[in-house]
Amino acid sequence: MVADTDTRIDQVLAEYDARAAAEQSLHAAGWSEDGRRDQLLLRIGPETGRLVSILVRGAGARSIVELGTSYGYSTVWLAAAARETGGRVISIDLAHHKQDYARTRLERAGLGEHVDWRTGDALEILRELEGPIEFVLIDLWKDLYIPCFDLIAPKLSRGAVLVADNMLRPEFSRPDADAYRAHIRGYPGMESVTLDVGSGICVSRYAPGRT
Numbered sequence: 735m736v737a738d739t740d741t742r743i744d745q746v747l748a749e750y751d752a753r754a755a756a757e758q759s760l761h762a763a764g765w766s767e768d769g770r771r772d773q774l775l776l777r778i779g780p781e782t783g784r785l786v787s788i789l790v791r792g793a794g795a796r797s798i799v800e801l802g803t804s805y806g807y808s809t810v811w812l813a814a815a816a817r818e819t820g821g822r823v824i825s826i827d828l829a830h831h832k833q834d835y836a837r838t839r840l841e842r843a844g845l846g847e848h849v850d851w852r853t854g855d856a857l858e859i860l861r862e863l864e865g866p867i868e869f870v871l872i873d874l875w876k877d878l879y880i881p882c883f884d885l886i887a888p889k890l891s892r893g894a895v896l897v898a899d900n901m902l903r904p905e906f907s908r909p910d911a912d913a914y915r916a917h918i919r920g921y922p923g924m925e926s927v928t929l930d931v932g933s934g935i936c937v938s939r940y941a942p943g944r945t
């Protein structure tokens with residue numbers, strides 16, 4: 735449950751859970767992901783969803799950017815939090831059909847007005863995006879984390895929070911995840927911790943000049 739009161743959101747999240755369980759069964763039956771990556775939810779999962787929601791609400795973030803909508807699972811958590819802070823989520827993905835699927839569910843959850851959908855290459859969209867940005871979820875293909883970070887970092891507000899997914903799992907993402915963490919460690923004012931939540935997340939806060 736996102737909040738104790740919102741049945742529509744809970745129902746939509748339950749639908750995603752059912753789809754994720756079906757994908758798990760296919761895996762267990764030996765189904766190969768090869769060439770089918772775009773058919774999968776690839777979602778952050780409920781623990782990370784709840785944590786990003788807590789972080790958005792705790793920071794009172796209103797200007798929220800999501801890199802990697804996929805089918806909208808993480809967007810539900812972010813938009814529900816944005817509703818509480820009075821904010822909006824700019825959700826970015828390359829794939830039209832995934833964002834169409836996401837849009838339908840976010841509307842059904844009563845959260846549509848809290849999301850701006852941007853379809854296209856995150857690198858191009860981020861170049862044009864105006865700051866200040868108060869919260870970022872980074873969850874697109876892993877080789878893009880560093881170039882996306884470099885584009886978004888100058889637009890962060892003081893106290894902005896970033897969450898990057900897949901820091902610990904899957905194993906094949908580890909070189910990119912390690913490179914991302916090393917990269918942001920060198921960025922002035924960025925303080926980070928890696929947590930074994932979901933697929934492993936790096937939570938960072940930007941506070942330049944903090945002593």
Ligand SMILES: C[S@@+](CC[C@H](N)C(=O)[O-])C[C@H]1O[C@@H](n2cnc3c(N)ncnc32)[C@H](O)[C@@H]1O
Nearest residue numbers: 776777778802804807808827828855856874875
């Ligand atoms: C791991 S999935 C996102 C999962 C989603 N955050 C969730 O929890 O439901 C990664 C997504 O990044 C998108 N993506 C990959 N490269 C991209 C790019 N250059 N620009 C925008 N989106 C991209 C893919 O289409 C894919 O849907």
